[in-house]
Amino acid sequence: MIKPYLAVIADSFHSALASRILWIAFVAIWIFLAALAPIGYHEDYTTTFRWFDLDNGTQMKAMLARGLVDPKESETALGRLARTFPDDIQRKLRQVARGEDVRIDKGALADSLNDSLDDESWYDQQAWQTTVRLRELRELDEIPEDELTTPQRRRRARLRIEAALPGVFTAMSARSVTLSYAGFDFPAFFLIGKEQFVSLINQFVVPIMMDWLLGFALIFLGILVTASIVPDMLQPGSLHLLLSKPISRTMLLLSKFVGGCAFVFLCVTQLVVGLWLIAGFRLDIWNARMLWCIPVAVFLFAVFFSVSLLAGLRWRSPILSIGVTCMFGAFVLVIGFIGGYFDALVRGPDRIAQMSFDGRDVVATTRGGQLKRLDPASNQWDEVIEGDFRRRDLIVPPVRIAAGKIATARIRGGRFNLYGSGSLDLLILDGAQDWQPNPGLRLPNGTRRLVILGDQLLALNNAGLMATTIDEAISESGIGQSDPEQPRDDSGGERSSDPADAEPVPSPESIGVTAWITDLIRMQGGATESFHSILPRGVTLTDPVRVEAVSGTQSIIVYSRGRLMRLELPAAADAPSTEDATTKLTADVLMDDNSAARTTMAVSGPSVLLARADEPIRWIDATTLETLVQFPVPEDQTVVAAEGVGQAERFAVLTTDGRVRIATRSGTDVVWTLLPQREVTAIKFDEQSGHLAIAHHIDSIDFVTIGNDATAAATVDRTIRPSLTSWRSVDRYLITPLRTLTPQTGELSQTVAALVSGKTSFAIGGSSEEDQEVVQLKVLRPVVSCSLFLAVMLTVSSLYFARRDF
Structure with missing residues (x-):
């Protein structure tokens, strides 16, 4: 009974083989693979500076200018390096020191640094002893000069330059991959190591190939070749001959369908196997999961071929079959584009990123750079600070500093520029004024995090850690004044807004060198009038940096690229000013610092949880900083955020799959408890209520009480289930149903990415917690939607063919 159907499949396959388009496709595939075969790669040290390596040009200009004009910096690493720049750049740097707004091209700065890589006359061992020397640099310094290779020597020079300018450069991998073709290097190289390069291929390149090479070119060619299969079958002579055999019409039609898919299977197999062999032999990427592209591509073709099949039955014309299929493809593309638009501009910007609480009041920041508060009366999120996706502002995570007071800040353009544009003022949200922001103290430039430690407010940026008192922060915001909008002078009194009453601005010539240096320190993120540096002498922070306060003490835990420290700060009341306070380094542990991997840290009672990308999680004693237990992340996920749960030794861990797990230590074992919430975007422990707040499904929040042990529920x-805004309502009640009823063919590339990489979610972005984005691949949704559509189309076609008199 099977042989007749196999004969029909073979006949369809032979018919496709007779097509000239098929052989043109074969030749094109062979030519493409032959042209790609000479590609290769090699991995070497990251040495050359590029303009985008400079994380912040403003800070770099300020540091170099200070190195030129400050006599104290003359023989330091900074001063010696500043004097290596060309005369025209030094002239501009001196203008910066005088307070002039001078633009210096980042490319010119990078080129000047590259010139210094081969001539290290600027280096002095004693001057560099006071800089932060990573383990890699220390190891290179120990190699005898005559044993160093040229790449190692240039790498050492780059690390020395980075040590002289801490916080200026984007953290880069120590190794870079350079692609070559037929022995010639490409002019561009990837500033990532081999492991990151493989992830890039699996998570991005293969899905793009699935979208365009397999999902567009081959599918279109397949439709051109197979569109005539059904119309040819319906010719009177052919159909009568086929129906004279002991086979059913339904099985006949399905056999023709399978025969058409066999053509695409042959083409896709050649292409994918060829690419897999090239990736293995030429790039050393032997990933057998890449072969999953073959069945997925055939499945994708089957969805479009089912439309062509029904159109061929209805109109018996190959041209109309192709036209209808192209119209269907355009419709699916438009629906996918609209859905992606709503994901990026409607749903994405509303996702909660950080939260803060004061009693039952909730303030949250979003991925779109907004600051919102929940209005209980309307059950909606009201904008306190409006976001603009084009400017990509950054909101410093809000923290509760006192009853009815929440502190935050807005960095304009902060996602593109570490220091943003304009001055950075501390904003105090006052519950008595309906949580409207009141500008107060001038924050250090580049502040990314505010931390509460007793009666002090700490500000963290890439230049260091500064502190002020909470009382001063509140008083300087003008809360409680008769006219809070009236500007004030530094003493707290009111200041006239009339330009005629303003004090004259001194000219650059009248400003002394000391004033220049003070301004330069502020430009590079140093201390301001109210915020004073609290780091002990010899402690410099290097990204990634994480800071957490130890509840009930005057201690903070600081992680700085492979270095974990416990700092003991005196209370603000114990010193005349924070500037006079002395911070003690009570514990210091060095880890492997060769990787600037994404890092998450949390403190809970006497324990610290430290999670670095692609490494086991460390459970650390908060006093000695000794690692007690190391354990893997559940299901090979990546940790996005962690929160200490009260004073007990428990942590809430948010992973890239959007799930929250509670980690409880029992001796040398760690027990995980999975919470039911899905699509979680942020977590925050509220010490006032003892609840763990879990933000999920864009902007909903659950306040959860965690049991006392691992087995407690x-x-x-x-x-909190806020009412939908107008665009969110359109998304839920129109766009989402439309996307549900439409086969998500475009999302099958995400299925391929998950199959090839072995991961359903991952985090991308910088080392900063605010810069990273979590990508959750849609694996099952496109498969289910396409399968249902395919089943419906084949059922309709079978019923039409069975009941129609041809």
Whole structure:
């Protein structure tokens, strides 16, 4: 009974083989693979500076200018390096020192640094002893000069330059991959190592190939070749001959369908196997999961071929079959584009990123750079600070500093520029004024995090850690004044806004060198009038940096690229000013610092949880900083955020799959408890109520009470389900149903990415917690939607063919 159907499949396959388009496709595939075969790669040290390596040009200009004009910096690493720049750049740097707004091209700065890589006359061993020397640099310094290779020597020079300018450069991998073709290097190289390069291929290049090479070119060619299969079958002589055999019409039609898919299977197999062999032999990427592209590509073709099949039955014309299929493809593309638009501009910007609480009041920041508060009366999120996706502002995570007071800041353009544009003022949200922001103290430039430690407010940026008192921060915001909008002078009194009453601005010539240096320190993120540096002498922070306060103490835990420290700060009341306070380094542990991997840290009672990308999680004693337990992340996920749960040794861990797990230590074992919430975007422990707040499904929040042990269930004590805005309503009630009813063919590339990489989610972006984005691949949704559509189309076609008199 099977032989007749196999004969029909073979006949369809032979018919496709007779097509000239098929052989043109074969030749094109062979030519493409032959042209790609000479590609290769090699991995070497990251040495050359590029303009985008400079994380912040403003800070670099300020540091170099200070190195030129400050006599104290003359023989330091900074001063010696500043004098290596060309005369025209030095002239501009001196103008910067005088307070002039001078633009210096980043490319010119990078080129000047590259010139210094081969001539290290600027280096002095004693001057560099006071800089932060990473382990890689220390190891290169120990190699005898005559044993160093040229790449190693240039790498050492780059690390020395980075040590002289801490916080200026984007953290880069120590190794870079350079592609070559037929022995010639490409002019561009990847500033990533081999492991990151493989991830890039699996997570991005293969899906793009699936979208365009397999999902567009081959699918279109396949439709051109197979569109005539059904119309040819319906010719009177052919159809009568086929129906005279002991086979059913339904099985006949399905056999023709399978025969058409066999053509695409042959083409895709040649292409994918060829690419896999090239990736293995030429790039050393032997990933057998790449072969999953073959069945997925055939499945994708089957969806479009089912439309062509029904159109061929209805109109018996190959041209109309091709036209209808192209119209269907355009419709699916438009729906996918609209859905992606709503994901990026409607759903994405509303996702909660950080939260802060004062009693039952909730303030949250979003991925779109907004600051919102929940209005209980309308059950909606009201904008406190409006976001603009084009400018990509950054909101410093809000923190509760006192009853009815929440502190935050807005960095304009902060996602593109570490220091943003304009001055950075501390904003105090006052509950008595309906949580409207009140500008107060001038924050150090580049502040990315605010930390509460007793009666002090700490500000963290890439230049260091500064502190002021909470009382001063509140008083300087003008809260409680008769007219909070009236500007004030530095003493707290009111200042006239009339330009005629303003004090004259001194000319650059009248400003002394000391004033220049003070301004330069502020430009590079140093201390301001109210915020004073609290780092001990010899401690410099290098990205990635994480800071957490130890509750109930005057201690903070600081992680700085492979260095974990415990700092003991005196209370603000114990010193005349924070500037006079002395911070003690009570514990210091060095880890492997060769990787600037994404890092997450949390403190809970006497324990610290430290999670670095692609490494086991460390459970650390908060006093000695000794690692107690190392354990893997569940299901090979990546940690996005972690929160200490009260004073007990428990942590809430958010992973890239959008799930929250509670980690509880029992001796040398760690027990995980999975919470039911899905699509989680942020977590925050509220010390006032003892609840763990879990933000999920864009902007909903659950307040959860965690049981006292690993076996106790978590209970939801309060939920926030805000009313939808107009565009969100359109998304839920129109766009989402439309996307559900439409086969998500474009999302099959995400299925391929998950199959090839072995990961369903991952984090991308910088080392900063605010810069990273979590990508959750849609694996099952496109498969289910396309399968249902394919089943419906084949059923309709079979019923039409069975009941129609041809």
